[in-house]
Amino acid sequence: MLVEDEEGLRRLVEELLAVDRYALDTEFHRERTYWPRLALVQVAWQPPGAQRPRVALVDPLAVSPEPLAKVLTGGGLMVAHAASQDLQVLQRACRALPVHLLDTQVAAGFLGYGSASLASLVDRFLQVRLAKGDRLTDWSRRPLSPSQVSYAASDVAHLLALADEISAGLAGRGRLAWAEEECAVMLRRPIGPADPAQAWWKLRDNRHFQGVSRGIAQEVAAWRELRARELDLPPRMVLPDLALLSIAHSPPSSITELYEVRGMEPRHLRGGVGAEVMEAVARGRSLPPGRLEVAQGEQVTKELRPAVALASAWVAQLGRDEELDASLLATRSDIVDFLSGRAGARLAEGWRAELVGAPLRRLTDGQASLAFDGRGRLVLEDRPARAPGH
Numbered sequence: 509m510l511v512e513d514e515e516g517l518r519r520l521v522e523e524l525l526a527v528d529r530y531a532l533d534t535e536f537h538r539e540r541t542y543w544p545r546l547a548l549v550q551v552a553w554q555p556p557g558a559q560r561p562r563v564a565l566v567d568p569l570a571v572s573p574e575p576l577a578k579v580l581t582g583g584g585l586m587v588a589h590a591a592s593q594d595l596q597v598l599q600r601a602c603r604a605l606p607v608h609l610l611d612t613q614v615a616a617g618f619l620g621y622g623s624a625s626l627a628s629l630v631d632r633f634l635q636v637r638l639a640k641g642d643r644l645t646d647w648s649r650r651p652l653s654p655s656q657v658s659y660a661a662s663d664v665a666h667l668l669a670l671a672d673e674i675s676a677g678l679a680g681r682g683r684l685a686w687a688e689e690e691c692a693v694m695l696r697r698p699i700g701p702a703d704p705a706q707a708w709w710k711l712r713d714n715r716h717f718q719g720v721s722r723g724i725a726q727e728v729a730a731w732r733e734l735r736a737r738e739l740d741l742p743p744r745m746v747l748p749d750l751a752l753l754s755i756a757h758s759p760p761s762s763i764t765e766l767y768e769v770r771g772m773e774p775r776h777l778r779g780g781v782g783a784e785v786m787e788a789v790a791r792g793r794s795l796p797p798g799r800l801e802v803a804q805g806e807q808v809t810k811e812l813r814p815a816v817a818l819a820s821a822w823v824a825q826l827g828r829d830e831e832l833d834a835s836l837l838a839t840r841s842d843i844v845d846f847l848s849g850r851a852g853a854r855l856a857e858g859w860r861a862e863l864v865g866a867p868l869r870r871l872t873d874g875q876a877s878l879a880f881d882g883r884g885r886l887v888l889e890d891r892p893a894r895a896p897g898h
Contacts, residue, residue, distance in 0.1 A: 509562070509563070509564040509565070510564075510565050510567065510657070511564055511565065511566045511567065511571065512567045512570040512571060513570070513571055514571055514572075516571075517566060517571050517573075517575055517576075518575065520551070520564050520566070521575050521576065521578055521579055523553065523555070523562075524551065524553055524579045524582075524584065525578065525579060525582055525584070526555075526556075527553045527554065527555065527556075527584060528583070528584055528585065529553075529584050529585035529586070529587060529668065529671075530551055530552065530553040530579070530584055530585075530586060530587070530668075531550075531551065531552040531553070531561070531586075531587045531588070531664040531667035531668050531671075532549070532550065532551050532552075532586050532587070532588055532594070532606075532664065533549075533550040533588060533589070533594065533660075533663045533664050533667075534546060534548065534549055534550070534593075534594045534597045534598065535547045535548040535549075535550070535647040535660060536548075536593075536597050536647070537646065537647060537648055538742070539742070540741070540742065540745075541740050541741065541742070542736045542737050542739070542740045542741055542742060542743070543600060543737075543740055544593070544596065544597050544600070545648070546568045546573065546597050546600075546601040547568065547569065547647035547648045548565060548566070548567065548568065548647050548652075548660055549565070549566040549568060549573055549576065550563070550564075550565055550566075550660050550661065550663055550664045551563070551564050551565075551566065551664060552564075552664040552665055552667060552668060553668075554668060561665060561668055561669075563661045563664060563665050565652075565657065565660055565661065567650075568601060569648065569650065573601050573602055574601070574602050574603065576598075576602050576604075577602040577603060577604035580598065580602060580604045580605060580606045580607070581604050581606075581607055582607070583607070583608075584608065585606075585608040585609070585610055586606035586608060586609050586610070587609075587610050587612065587667045587668055587671045588609065588610075588611055588612070588667070589611065589612045589613050589626045589629075589663075589667060590611065590613045590626075591609060591611045591613075591614075591694065592694065595694070595695070595699055596699050596700060599699045599700065600700075605695060605699065606695065607695075609691045609692070609694060609695055610671055610675075610687070610688070610691055611691050611694060612626070612629060612667065612670050612671055612674055613626075613629075614687065614690050614691055614694070614836070615671070615674045615675070615678060615687040615690075615691070616629055616674055617832070617833030617835070617836045618678055618681075618683045618686055618687045618690075618832055618833070618836060619674065619677050619678065619681070619683075619831065619832075620827075620830075620831035620832055620833065621833065622827075622833035622834070622835065623833070623835075626638070626663065626667075626670075627640075629670055629674075630666050630670055633670055633673040633674065634666055634669055634670060634673065636666060638662050638666070639658065639659060639662060645659075647660075674687075675687075683832075685859075686859050689858060689859070690836065701733070701737065703801070704729075704730035704731075704733040704734050705726055705730050705801040706801050706803075707726075707729040707730055707732070707733040707743070708722075708725040708726045708728075708729035708730070708756075708801075709801075709803050710729075711725060711729065711749060711752065711753060711756075712749065712753070713753075714803075715803075717756060717757075720759070720792070720793055721756045721757055721759075722756075722800055723791075723792040723793065723794075723795030723800055724755065724756045724759050724788075724789055724792030724793060725752070725753075725756035725792070726792060726795065726800060726801060727788045727789070727791040727792035727795060728747075728752055728755055728756065728785065728788045728789060728792060729752060730788070731784060731785065731787075731788040732746050732747045732752065735781075735784075746776070747776055747785070748771045748772075748776070749771075750770060750771030751769050751770065751771035751772040751776065752771075753771075754769045754770040754771055754772075755769055755785070755789065756792075759789050759792075759793065760786070760789065762786075763777075763782045763783065763786060766782055766785060766786060767782070809848075812844075812847050812848065815847055815871075815872050816840065816843055816844060816847060818871070818878055819838075819843045819847070819868050819871065819872075820840055820843060821878070821886060822867075822868075822871070822878055822886055822888055823837050823838045823843070823864065825885060825886040825887075826863075826864070829885075830863075837860070837863070837864055838854070838855055838860065838864050842854045842855055842860075843855070843868070846865060846868065847868070847872060853865075855868065867888055870888075870890075871888060874891065875890065875891060876888050876889060876890055876891055877889055877891050
């Protein structure tokens, strides 16, 4: 079913409100824009008593998708795959997020499938081969081709059955609550662009910046990010990365020198933009150390760095032993937060506290050590108590 008018969307919303769960996916494009532009919404649901799910494709270029907000904020469970970008798109297009979410990629991670594609999971759990689509297809072009319609429908047609299989596997291993908790955390995270002051973290080799170059990189990248949002352009079209890196490494002292920066073209500095860039450079030169936004991984004392490296190696081994995606157990930032004693550290709460946090605390307190077991596995072992004074 292709929904291209308000009446069709109204009927779809009524049907979705009558079921307790639905599958949803979005297609969007942002190659020449800052904000993702919704091009298609795919929905699947199983009416009571039906043998197979129904699928609808909503054309947001023909009808406003905002009425879907009633479904998102209703009592139903939204099933999606790799939902982070879908959530950002839905927030902007519908001004709402789902109240309940099951992300099949996240959930499968608790069974050991790290960042698995939808196609691989459908093949593994349902023995169904999804047709390969052109991932570079332009979803904003109309009319949609038959192959595009077929591919878009297949993205959601198997999601409900896949969720059932993954949930059954999680329940059998006592991990269903873990996956549900992680999906709930996804909905509580900030949706949308990051802090502009952190945009410089995305620059290649940003850790190689030293001294005043770091402040300049932060301020010029923040200016670029805000201007890109205002103009709805990709940041690279406002100012190329090469030009930004050149400015940070060899700061120009005048607009004349700015024009000579490597990677800079005159079109990038039209309309008074050059003056704005130089103002950002000046702010970066005088940026107080306390206002420099440093990536979390750098906020580790020299004393803790060996512990972070050891803990990361052990977490990777634990993930293999438990058949669980190691990135769900603990990221490097999680380890840094925990070992630094930061409030709200994920490894100090919930299931992670028992599985990861408590053993790591024993390791850093000297009550345990890491060793190889002779078969290539890294194991955490209790250390014998030392006599006083030793």
